[in-house]
Amino acid sequence: MNDLNRTQLILLVLLVSFFTSLVTGIVTATLVTQAPSPITQTVSRVIEKVISLPPSQPSEPKQDSKPTTIIVTQEDMIIKMVEDSSSAVVSVVATKDLPVIEQYFVNPFENDEFFKNFFPSDVFPQFEIPQYRQKGTEKTKVSSGTGFFVSEDGFLLTNRHVVADKEAEYSIVMNDGRKYPAQVLARDTFQDIAILKIDSSEEKFNFISLGDSDGIKIGQTVVAIGNTLGEFQNTVSVGIVSGLNRNIEASDSQGNKEQLNGFIQTDAAVNPGNSGGPLFNLKGQVVGINTAIAQGAENVGFALPVNFAKKGLADVKEFGDIKYAYLGVRYRAVDSFDYGIVLVEGDNGEPAIMKGSPAEKAGLQSGDVILDFGGIRIGKENPLNILVGGRRVGEVVMLKVARGEEIMDIPVTLDEMPKTL
Known part of the structure; x- marks a missing residue:
């Protein structure tokens, strides 16, 4: 009897173990099936919900919408920007009435009857001497560059x-071949900027927004559009900002030289004819005006920060011309620091503080050291004349x-700079 009980007990234990394992497996399988998705799937769903498009007809029964993934590449951004802005980028063409010169031939023996008869022109044309004379004038294209609209009523910027x-x-x-006469409203004395205007009250022009050139960073992508070589209109090139606050000396075809300060350096291809064209960020905003290239080097171009042009544009719209602010001091750099200027007399004893100037009215004195101007530290990268020139009168x-x-x-x-300065 004891042996039978032992056998029954063993069978009972085995049966209990079997059923316990079976139930545990079922419960485990159920829990695994109901467990949350892996974290990657959860993140995916969150993103999908954020960018999923809403149902087109809210009244319809709610259905599971498929997530829409939108990927915008840099190429897409550039194409979109060019499509939106290209019609606002134009060629600026200069024409002049130039003499029309014609060539004609004369017989050197015209006044000598003997030789004239001996060497008639119709028999010996090789003896005739070429001469030149003016035959009226003709409007002729003498140069071309690039510009761009900054308002729908026809204001343009260029160099x-x-x-x-x-x-x-x-x-x-225009990019589509239309042609308009333009008036030069102002040529900036201190910056390589000019403001033009088309008088066309019947038409509104596509224009480009001006960005903030103070916010650009080295390495960011920029796009240049211009009338390359004066022949290839609205040529697009892409590059990066290679440097900031570059000070360069530029010269024109006549050999005239000009010091340019605070420029943007870019490796976007800038060629002759691109001058005056826009340098864009990827938002489609102008951050610079393409101005110069380094001769003998490749992919070294310079653009004038567009913030330099904003003051002049505002002046022209308000006053009809550019007004220049001035402080009225003579100064030199502070030797013991890498920033700041000290107010000193001129070489011929001129006062450090000009009489009647804003500096005199503010109480500045000879020997004062100006450390910063409007919160900007004065130094090589931010010279005082550039800082003052970027401000408006008043x-x-x-x-x-x-x-x-x-x-x-x-x-x-x-104050406004006196005409005598």
Whole structure:
């Protein structure tokens, strides 16, 4: 009896173990089936929900919508930007009335009867001598560059050197071939900027938004559009910002030289004819005006920061011309620091503070050290003349000034530069 009980007990234990394993397997399988998706799937669903398109007809029964993944590449952004902006980029063409010269031939023996008869022109044309004379004048294209619309009512920006010839007539050639006469409203004396206008009250022009050139970064992608070589209109090139605050010396075809400060360096291809054209960021905003290239080097171009042009454009729209602010001081760099300027007399004893100037009205004194202008530290990358030139007449600017052991903030109201300076 004891043996039978032992056998039954063993069978009972085995049966219990079997059923326990079976139930555990079923429960485990059920829990695994109901377990959350892996974290990658969860993240995927969150993204899909964010970018899924809403149902087109809210009244229809709710259905499971398939997630829509939208990928925007840099190439897509550039294509879109060019499509939106290309019609606002134009060619600026200069024409002049130039003499038409014609060639004609004369018999050198015209006044000598003997030789004239002996060597008649119809028999000996090789003896005739070529001569030249003017036959009226003809409008002739003498140069071309690039410009771009900055308002729907026909205001344009370009480089000053594109419209430097005051005797020439200027016209705007659109991307679709349409042509308009243009008036040069202003040529900036201190920056390579000019402002043009098309008088066409019946038409509104596509224009480009001006970005903030102070916010650009080295390495960011930029796009240049221009009238390359004066022949290939609206040529597009892509590159990056290679450097900032570049100071260069530029020269024109006549050998005239000009110091340019604070420029953007880019490796986007900039060629003759691109001058005055826009340099875009990928948002389609203009951050620079293509101005110069380094001779003898490849992919080294320079663009004027567009913020330099904003003040002049605002002046022209308000006053009809560019007004220049001035502070009215003479100065030199501070030797003991890498920033700041000290107010000193001129070489011939001229006062450090000009009489009646904003500096005099603000109480500045000879020997004062101006450390920053409007919150910007004065130095090689931010010279005082550029900082003042970027401000409008009537603006109040805070100067940080060191006088002896004292550091003080002095507000100054900028006046218009006198014509005699």
